[in-house]
Amino acid sequence: GAGVSQSPSNKVTEKGKDVELRCDPISGHTALYWYRQSLGQGLEFLIYFQGNSAPDKSGLPSDRFSAERTGGSVSTLTIQRTQQEDSAVYLCASSQNPGTTNEKLFFGSGTQLSVL
Amino acid sequence: AQTVTQSQPEMSVQEAETVTLSCTYDTSESDYYLFWYKQPPSRQMILVIRQEAYKQQNATENRFSVNFQKAAKSFSLKISDSQLGDAAMYFCAYRRNYGGSQGNLIFGKGTKLSVKP
Numbered sequence: 476g477a478g479v480s481q482s483p484s485n486k487v488t489e490k491g492k493d494v495e496l497r498c499d500p501i502s503g504h505t506a507l508y509w510y511r512q513s514l515g516q517g518l519e520f521l522i523y524f525q526g527n528s529a530p531d532k533s534g535l536p537s538d539r540f541s542a543e544r545t546g547g548s549v550s551t552l553t554i555q556r557t558q559q560e561d562s563a564v565y566l567c568a569s570s571q572n573p574g575t576t577n578e579k580l581f582f583g584s585g586t587q588l589s590v591l
Numbered sequence: 592a593q594t595v596t597q598s599q600p601e602m603s604v605q606e607a608e609t610v611t612l613s614c615t616y617d618t619s620e621s622d623y624y625l626f627w628y629k630q631p632p633s634r635q636m637i638l639v640i641r642q643e644a645y646k647q648q649n650a651t652e653n654r655f656s657v658n659f660q661k662a663a664k665s666f667s668l669k670i671s672d673s674q675l676g677d678a679a680m681y682f683c684a685y686r687r688n689y690g691g692s693q694g695n696l697i698f699g700k701g702t703k704l705s706v707k708p
Contacts, residue, residue, distance in 0.1 A: 517595070517682055517698030518636070531695060564634060582636040 477501075479583035481567050487589045488557055496552040496586045500569030507550050508580065509542060512564040521565075524550060525573060557590045564588070593618045595685050597699035604673045605707050611658075612668045612702050614683030625659065625666045626684040626696065629677075636682070642666065644688075670704075678706045 480499040488494050500507050509521040520534040524544045535541070539557075544550040554561055564587050568580040594617045604610035616625070627639040642650045642659050649657050654674075658667045670677055683699040 515700065517684075517700050518696070519698075520695050523695065534695075566634070566636065568636070579638060580636075585634045587634075 479567055479569055479581050481565075481583035481586050483586060484584065485587045485589075487591065489591055490559060491556055493553065493555045494557055494588065496554075496565050496588070498550045498552070498567030498569075498583060500548065500550070500567070501571075501581055502548075504569035504571050504581070505547065506570045506573035506578075507544060508568045508570075509550070509552050510566045510568065511536075512566060512585070514563070518566060521552070554588075557588075559590050562588055562590045593620070593685055593687065593697050595683050595697050595699040597683055597702050599702045600700075601703045601705070603705045603707060604670070606673055606675060608673055609669060609671045610673055610704065612670075612681050612683075612704065614666045614668070614699060616664050616666065616683070616685050618664070618685065618687065620687045622688040624686045624688060625657075626686070627655070627657070627666075627668045628682045628684060628698075630680040630682060630701070632679075639681070640668065673706050675706050675708060678704055680704075 482497045507524040510518040512518050522529055522542050523531040526547045527544050539555045542552045564585040566585040568582045570578050570580050572578050596615045623644045625642045629637045629639050640650050640652045640655050642657055649659050654671045656669045680701045680703050682701045684696040686696045
């Protein structure tokens, strides 16, 4: 696609429910990242995919958070038993040449998650 | 652990004037990258400028330039001839160069820039 696409743009859910957030990276980009941006904060790294594998998932805050990527393309971030502190904007980014000096990340517009 | 600090939560500049956004960082590494990202209301993060720590020359991109002071661990962004479209949140970010992906960035909390017509 022309850019990184995320859906839904906004999601309101009740505490305790599970949610799935989707990211469609730019076609051909092998690397994919998830970040979380809480209100008034910078971005917090969650997980990195190279192809379908996740060599770095050190940022996932708890075992309620998981992510997968299939076909080296679409990724889904799942949050189980959502809590109010999970409310944030979840941003996805992709890149074409991870690990190189010239790697450039392209970001999507994020999913605003609100847990009531 | 590395940290990035942006001490100015909000800044304001008159259109066509120059503004400088501050950023300091803390690291024990000698080889790393520094970035400034812009986040407009659309929420999409856009790379403004990048600096490699091993380069002494300050990076420039059109109206955007940085003042990189490695010893002081300071990395400020100067926007010249400010335009209304420059209004956004600006984030300073750090990444150490360990040969892996550049995606594991450490961000500051951001500075909200307003541009007055």
